[in-house]
Amino acid sequence: MSSSSTIHFYLAAATLFFAALFHGPSPSHAQLSPTFYDRTCPQVTKIIRDVIYKELRTDIRIAASLNRLHFHDCFVNGCDGSLLLDNSPTIDSEKQSLGNNNSVRGFDVVDRMKSQLEKVCPGVVSCADILTIASQISVTLSGGPSWTNLLGRRDGLTASRALADENLPSPFDSLELLKQRFTKVGLNGDVDLVALSGAHTFGKARCLGFAHRLFNFSGQGAPDPTLNKSFLKKLQKICPQGGNGSVITDLDVTTPNAFDNAYFTNLKIGKGLLETDQILLSAPGADTADIVKKFSKNTFAFFEAFVLSMIRMGNLSVLTGNQGEIRLNCRVVNGPSTLSDDNLVSSI
Template identity: 45%
Template sequence: MASSSKFAWIAIAMFFALFSLKHCQAYYLTPNYYDYACPQALSTIRTVIRDAIAKERRMAASLIRLHFHDCFVQGCDGSVLLKDTPWFTGEQTALPNNNSIRGMEIIDAAKRAVEAVCPGVVSCADILSLAARDSSEYVDGPTWTVKLGRRDSTTASRDLAEADLPIAFENLDVLIGKFAKKGLDAKEMVVLSGAHTIGQAQCVTFRNRIYNETNIDPGFAIHRRRGCPSDNAGNGNLAPLDPVTPN
């Protein structure tokens, strides 16, 4: 199990690096982008991310997921971080994100820390990309080289987030279609899904499977029902996505 998990993490790491680049081709990215303009940037961000995960282990999975939800809509541009205003609707209230994505306050904290040492230099999009890598690294997952130099988006699209982001209730054909729209095949979809070896899910996202599906291990279904009632009570109750390596 440990060996298989290790290889899965390595595949995910390689793919996150390639996935991020595939959706940021408009810019020239380099690992050394901040070496002269803000040499303290990477260490400053890493400290904030590590402190946040030390306080709440689940945050590692949340930050990796936040990065994915950013990249899948308009590319890795930080658009998921833009909050709604009276004149602007962002992506945070889209169905796959609403009351689900977490960790924006950690990215805000990292941004404040970086601004204190080199104001107006480091983008939130780069911070989010680094946060995903640093999160994986901190929980003994793989590491990878993050190429930097992304610009922060001034736009966001709730409609694209609704249409493009994968949703827990969708069937396999729909999911394959959504990844295909991003130039990703079924194998690549499975590799990215392997990031779910850490993290937790809300009861509402898996209730139908543990009560109504027959293609599931009966013992596992019974175990999950204990924390997820068949009625609408306990919608927000959490369960580890993988009971072997939840953190």
């Protein structure tokens, strides 16, 4: 058995173990299953993978963006597809929250996935499950681990911009606040925090999220002392003082489009882009530091922890059975307008 096959086998086994772990205490968790669509929509994974694979040809960033959509969805009222809802008379869209506005992306790609699934399996696959599957495929196609998704989520009927502002981690958070945000939604503030932060091994961030580190950090008249000096000079050129905060740069300066453990090795040499990345290692007395060091030395340990944390996150407050609905259009709750082909995929 090859090393990649071994990793896939082990992580698949871990997935099933974790599924068993959740089978019992919560009826909603118990109804999630890796075989949920085997009879009703057996092509679901292939359809989503094909859309992502095609998109990657022209937008390598989309893999990280789709993974981030799943994360930002699950942190607000659980994994119910609420992030995908547009503003309406009854919906205050999470897309306009502080952590999402002009930041999260990929909604048009999710629209295409949903449109194709509705043609093959109408009214069957939830938008929440689309995000879950797309996240896993995006990680795998980028060189990360593969795992078996637990499926059967249904879509929520509302969204909460206020809760998104309250729950979503900010690049300006202290380590203690980060821990509190993770604990509040049902994750832990050590391994889950570090493992899921490892998703910053691909994707990009805006200057707005880290420019405060480059010139006058914490009002001290000097840059963040934890920043690598050569990395600092590079970032100061990309994000000059008073410059455009919307300019983007790679979160992982080493292998920006690959899902690997370079994010953690970067932290060891002061090349964490966001303050909330670097503090996992550099905050005085941080109990997360040992986890960072472990993941920097052992890719398999990171992959294993990441998979388990993703499964744990994907189980947060899910709707199953008769709860919620299966949206026909991920941007709006079901109603007369969603029954029209013209409205199946709305504009961005």
